[in-house]
Amino acid sequence: MSATTPVEIRFLSQEAAVEAGAVDMDRCVETIADAFDLYDQGRVVMGDAGQHMHGHVTTFPSELAEAEGLEPGPDRRFSAMPAYVGGDVNKAGIKWYGSNVNNPSKRGLPRSIHTITLNDPNSARPVCIMDGQVVSAMRTGAMAGVGTAFVQGDRAETATIFGPGVIGQTSALGLDAALDSLETVQIFHPELSKAAAFESAMADDLDADVEPTDDAEAAVRSADVTVVAASGSPPPKIDGEWLGDDSLVIPFGDLRVPLDAFDEDRIFCDIRQNALEFADQVDWQVMNALQDAVNRGDLEESDLRTLHELVGGSDVGPTDGTSVFYSPGLPMEDVAWASEVYENAEAADIGETLPLFSEPYFGKPY
Numbered sequence: 566m567s568a569t570t571p572v573e574i575r576f577l578s579q580e581a582a583v584e585a586g587a588v589d590m591d592r593c594v595e596t597i598a599d600a601f602d603l604y605d606q607g608r609v610v611m612g613d614a615g616q617h618m619h620g621h622v623t624t625f626p627s628e629l630a631e632a633e634g635l636e637p638g639p640d641r642r643f644s645a646m647p648a649y650v651g652g653d654v655n656k657a658g659i660k661w662y663g664s665n666v667n668n669p670s671k672r673g674l675p676r677s678i679h680t681i682t683l684n685d686p687n688s689a690r691p692v693c694i695m696d697g698q699v700v701s702a703m704r705t706g707a708m709a710g711v712g713t714a715f716v717q718g719d720r721a722e723t724a725t726i727f728g729p730g731v732i733g734q735t736s737a738l739g740l741d742a743a744l745d746s747l748e749t750v751q752i753f754h755p756e757l758s759k760a761a762a763f764e765s766a767m768a769d770d771l772d773a774d775v776e777p778t779d780d781a782e783a784a785v786r787s788a789d790v791t792v793v794a795a796s797g798s799p800p801p802k803i804d805g806e807w808l809g810d811d812s813l814v815i816p817f818g819d820l821r822v823p824l825d826a827f828d829e830d831r832i833f834c835d836i837r838q839n840a841l842e843f844a845d846q847v848d849w850q851v852m853n854a855l856q857d858a859v860n861r862g863d864l865e866e867s868d869l870r871t872l873h874e875l876v877g878g879s880d881v882g883p884t885d886g887t888s889v890f891y892s893p894g895l896p897m898e899d900v901a902w903a904s905e906v907y908e909n910a911e912a913a914d915i916g917e918t919l920p921l922f923s924e925p926y927f928g929k930p931y
Contacts, residue, residue: 569928572921577695577910579746581917583887585910587699589744590707590735592901597707598714600650600901605877606834607898608651618839620660622644622846640664640676640796640818642847646896648906649686658683658698659902666796675731676796677701681903691921693907696898700906704898709815709836710743711788712890715875716833718812719886724773725788727753727781728795729763732817734794734825737767737775739837744884751784782807789813793820793905800850802818814889819849823888824858831888834868841866855891 577585586592603609611618623643630637638798660681668674684690713721724740726733728750737750750773753798754760760777768775778784785807793816795801800819802926805826809812814822824832832855843849844856858861858864872890874880910916 566592567892569924571923573918574688574691574921575693575907575910575916577693577700577906577916578918579696581910581915582695582699582906585906585913585915587703587902587906588794588845590703590738590903592709592796593703594710594714594739594743596901596905597603597704597898598711599652600654601711601835602653602716602874603650603652604878605873610649611896614713617895618895619843619846620838624847636665637668640666640847646899648896648900649673650897650900654901654904655686656683656692656900656904656907657686657689658896658898658903660701660896660903662697662701683701683900683903693910694902695907697903700903701899702735702822703738704895704902705732705738705817706739706868707902708739708892708898709736709741709817710739710741710791711876712815712829712833712835712872713740714743716884716888716890717744717790717811717870718884719744719791720811721789721813722746723749723751723787723789725751725753725791725802726814727791727793728818728855729754729759730794732794733763733792734767736794736815736817737771737773740790740792740859741771741773748777749774749777751776753781753784755779755781764782790815793818794867807889808812811885812887815892815918816851816889817892820851822851822854824854824864824889826887827889828884828886830868830870831865831884831886832864832868833872833875834891835872835895837866837869837871837892839893839895840869843893848869852891852893 644661649657662679679701681697683693752760752763757779764775767866790813795816802821845854
């Protein structure tokens with residue numbers, strides 16, 4: 566039998582991931598922007614041959630959910646999100662998560678629970694398993710910053726965030742880290758006390774001033790960028806008349822807003838296929854409106870402008886106008902940021918090293 570090499574995996578709990586830099590938003594923004602540049606260079610692979618960008622999504626038909634006693638509801642799904650990211654990252658990985666909006670109220674658990682596995686791309690050896698809660702939340706918030714930086718740039722002085730939850734918090738951090746021009750973050754919740762709690766929790770972490778509000782219309786009208794980071798049913802609603810002539814909307818959750826509220830040549834997404842495939846996988850009104858417009862021929866898929874082309878420099882067109890940026894989440898973001906955290910942990914010996922096997926139980930007998 567040929568010689569074998571033992572396999573060990575570094576395990577990072579949430580606390581260990583934080584110790585290894587998972588909450589460094591300045592670095593996260595840089596890493597996410599670099600990942601989009603790598604994608605633009607053709608150095609990123611996601612999904613199977615069909616390039617299912619967001620990954621494989623499993624939802625529960627109502628009949629099965631009822632028969633098995635499973636809870637229905639919005640965002641009720643499991644997703645497996647694989648990617649390879651090249652360049653200095655040079656890792657393959659996958660994020661696996663389940664989502665249930667009833668978790669916080671019923672179980673004292675986050676809405677979504679994530680784990681991430683990283684592998685060496687040559688040997689396929691797993692090198693790390695980590696909690697993915699912080700990594701996933703951070704990369705989502707970083708996308709608010711990166712997307713706004715490339716669409717609005719230094720025109721963005723006031724941001725409005727719908728939802729004072731986890732993604733609302735990381736979106737504020739991402740915007741604050743990416744935008745030197747940002748002066749004010751307005752946090753909206755229909756219960757003003759919840760918006761005020763956000764201010765108390767986040768004011769010391771942000772350079773921008775924090776203003777809680779329960780007036781959605783006023784908050785959107787005064788914003789250069791509006792990030793929708795709320796979940797639930799029915800989803801939040803934005804009237805197209807509230808949007809300024811030079812403003813951006815980023816829906817991280819479902820949103821009721823007419824597509825014609827935005828300039829036809831100011832519809833941005835992370836990667837074209839991702840937004841359209843996500844509409845097939847998850848029944849969000851905001852994504853369905855985009856897909857329906859493409860299916861009807863009212864909007865050509867090629868007319869969707871992408872973040873990777875803005876970052877890579879091939880899209881140099883004007884970005885001022887009434888715009889929307891679709892960013893439902895890409896596994897390359899998770900792999901890129903998780904790899905940074907893992908490399909920090911490896912260098913500082915943070916976390917636990919666990920044996921997977923010393924030699925394979927089954928092997929060739931020659």
